[in-house]
Amino acid sequence: MAIVDRIGAALDRSPGGVILTGVDALADWARGKSLWSMPMGTACCAMELIAASFNKFDFDRHGTFPRPDPRHTDVMIVAGTITYKMMPAVKRLYEQMPDPKWVIGMGNCTVSGGIFYYDTYSVVRGIEEFLPVDVFIAGCPPRPESLQDGILRLRELIEQESIAPGKRRERPLTLPSPEDGCGEGE
Amino acid sequence: MALDVESRQVVETAEGEVFDQLVVNVGPSHPSTHGVCRVIVHLDGEIVTRAEPVIGYLHRGIEKMAENRTYLQVVPLTDRLDYVGSMYSNWAYCRTLERLADIPVPERAEYLRVIVCELQRIASHMMAIGANGADTGALTLFVYAFDQRERVVELFEALCGQRLTYNYVRPGGVSYDVPDGWIEDVRAFTTEHRSALAEMDKLFFGNTITRGRLKGVGVLSAADAVAWGASGPVARGSGVNWDLRKHDPYSVYPRFDFDIPTGTEGDCYDRARVRLYECYESCRIIEQALAQMHSGSYRTEGLPRLIAPPPGDAYDHIESARGALGIYLVSDGSPRPYRMKVRSPAFCNLALLPMLSEGHMLSDLVAILGSLDPVFGEVDR
Ligand code: SF4
Numbered sequence: 156m157a158i159v160d161r162i163g164a165a166l167d168r169s170p171g172g173v174i175l176t177g178v179d180a181l182a183d184w185a186r187g188k189s190l191w192s193m194p195m196g197t198a199c200c201a202m203e204l205i206a207a208s209f210n211k212f213d214f215d216r217h218g219t220f221p222r223p224d225p226r227h228t229d230v231m232i233v234a235g236t237i238t239y240k241m242m243p244a245v246k247r248l249y250e251q252m253p254d255p256k257w258v259i260g261m262g263n264c265t266v267s268g269g270i271f272y273y274d275t276y277s278v279v280r281g282i283e284e285f286l287p288v289d290v291f292i293a294g295c296p297p298r299p300e301s302l303q304d305g306i307l308r309l310r311e312l313i314e315q316e317s318i319a320p321g322k323r324r325e326r327p328l329t330l331p332s333p334e335d336g337c338g339e340g341e
Numbered sequence: 342m343a344l345d346v347e348s349r350q351v352v353e354t355a356e357g358e359v360f361d362q363l364v365v366n367v368g369p370s371h372p373s374t375h376g377v378c379r380v381i382v383h384l385d386g387e388i389v390t391r392a393e394p395v396i397g398y399l400h401r402g403i404e405k406m407a408e409n410r411t412y413l414q415v416v417p418l419t420d421r422l423d424y425v426g427s428m429y430s431n432w433a434y435c436r437t438l439e440r441l442a443d444i445p446v447p448e449r450a451e452y453l454r455v456i457v458c459e460l461q462r463i464a465s466h467m468m469a470i471g472a473n474g475a476d477t478g479a480l481t482l483f484v485y486a487f488d489q490r491e492r493v494v495e496l497f498e499a500l501c502g503q504r505l506t507y508n509y510v511r512p513g514g515v516s517y518d519v520p521d522g523w524i525e526d527v528r529a530f531t532t533e534h535r536s537a538l539a540e541m542d543k544l545f546f547g548n549t550i551t552r553g554r555l556k557g558v559g560v561l562s563a564a565d566a567v568a569w570g571a572s573g574p575v576a577r578g579s580g581v582n583w584d585l586r587k588h589d590p591y592s593v594y595p596r597f598d599f600d601i602p603t604g605t606e607g608d609c610y611d612r613a614r615v616r617l618y619e620c621y622e623s624c625r626i627i628e629q630a631l632a633q634m635h636s637g638s639y640r641t642e643g644l645p646r647l648i649a650p651p652p653g654d655a656y657d658h659i660e661s662a663r664g665a666l667g668i669y670l671v672s673d674g675s676p677r678p679y680r681m682k683v684r685s686p687a688f689c690n691l692a693l694l695p696m697l698s699e700g701h702m703l704s705d706l707v708a709i710l711g712s713l714d715p716v717f718g719e720v721d722r
Contacts, residue, residue: 194372196376197377197398197399197717198376198399198401198424198717198718199420199424199505199506199718201376202424202425202505203504203505205487206491209483209484209487209491210484210487210491211491235399236399238398238399238400238401240397240398241369241377241398244369244370244398245370270417270418270421271401271402271406273406273409274402274405274409274410275402275403275405275406276402277400277401277402296505296506298504
């Protein structure tokens with residue numbers, strides 16, 4: 156736990172006191188708290204993605220707010236089947252997101268192709284073929300609660316990372332393209 | 342994302358008028374395209390001169406996959422066709438299979454199918470109306486409508502354990518009987534839903550902004566609706582009184598007393614309003630079905646695991662929330678379908694988009710697309 160997490164307790168003990176912490180620790184603590192998401196909903200799972208951000212489940216209270224513009228977002232939630240025709244668009248949107256960025260794969264289709272693993276010629280068998288995914292959520296479709304759990308897990312992951320030089324997690328800047336042999340159908 | 346279209350073109354009309362045309366690409370990832378639709382829009386200023394939908398971004402090959410599955414294994418695949426209304430695809434497929442293989446269905450199962458499908462119609466229409474509102478700037482309506490949809494989804498979850506892909510209607514019946522207290526919950530829901538509908542009617546359809554945004558936009562004449570094969574609320578919004586529940590009655594629908602709401606103008610407003618009134622009718626049907634339903638078996642016992650219908654073909658259709666949904670099956674006598682073909686109402690309705698959006702503003706395009714209510718799982722299959 157970063158020192159900033161204990162600010163409240165420290166202030167209780169000595170009101171008006173001074174807290175010393177590193178800039179990187181403060182930034183690390185802050186950046187996981189408000190993950191704006193790029194809802195990359197393509198199929199059935201997108202319905203649960205919508206459900207997660209509306210009335211009953213209410214994503215906003217976790218600080219996660221859907222913004223359908225990649226340039227405003229931190230995390231791309233890929234919800235639904237990705238076909239070979241859709242893959243270049245997803246990749247392009249991912250590349251348009253500013254760093255640091257994360258990816259959540261929602262639903263079996265993003266894990267492995269799910270129900271579309273066998274016998275079909277047009278579905279990418281798991282988005283890990285072309286995207287660096289941080290959290291996968293299983294289910295067909297996963298419940299909105301699972302998605303919220305996924306966001307909380309991602310936060311834990313982000314807290315383990317640091318913006319300090321040398322501790323940064325390196326991300327591939329360009330993604331493999333179909334010409335490199337990624338995502339070839341069976 | 343402009344992919345491969347020239348973004349600026351000089352066009353000469355037939356009258357010799359020369360103007361600069363701007364080509365804008367909308368989608369495939371766009372919050373207002375209801376999934377993965379891409380529309381290439383040619384603009385003269387802000388007026389759409391041509392809108393070309395590009396589909397296939399969700400083509401998963403379900404029809405082809407069905408040829409490698411046994412007849413029972415196809416049922417979960419049909420869930421993924423129209424994922425806003427999975428019950429319909431389940432039912433359409435099962436009806437065709439029952440016709441092909443001559444499988445009897447107990448009466449209680451027919452009633453349960455009618456009840457879940459009418460609930461599904463409410464859920465689906467709530468999504469459509471809400472999205473229509475959200476696209477035209479009334480996000481409040483989406484919140485109201487989604488609340489109602491969530492209630493239905495909870496009822497389905499109590500019934501079959503899934504929120505979205507139900508796999509509930511099975512060949513020869515349904516997968517589970519109703520749990521304790523479910524029927525009372527449905528009754529309570531229909532009462533509550535009626536007052537919610539009245540509220541939405543006032544909030545949205547009486548609203549000046551809504552009227553301004555939707556009235557007179559995307560007018561579809563009755564003759565065009567018939568000629569282009571439109572069905573469901575899209576055709577009925579134009580005043581075509583055609584509903585398979587009445588005009589090719591199936592299951593136990595002839596036993597219910599209900600009306601078919603139709604529009605007069607054929608614009609976006611009428612299409613959305615028809616959906617709203619259909620929800621009232623669905624409530625009526627559900628209440629009658631609950632009153633008429635007797636206890637008994639909810640599925641045919643003793644069906645083999647591997648159903649192998651005799652060689653031949655069959656087609657059957659039902660009225661889904663989007664229109665006439667038909668499934669065509671060909672059997673060669675083996676336990677796997679030789680061919681499955683889906684007649685998708687969403688696909689036929691989407692074909693109207695270029696015609697309806699011509700001459701309107703770019704911002705009306707999303708309203709028109711929303712009023713056609715396509716679901717891309719079914720359009721692309
Ligand atoms: S995981 Fe299941 S529910 Fe989600 S997109 Fe794939 S088929 Fe649809």
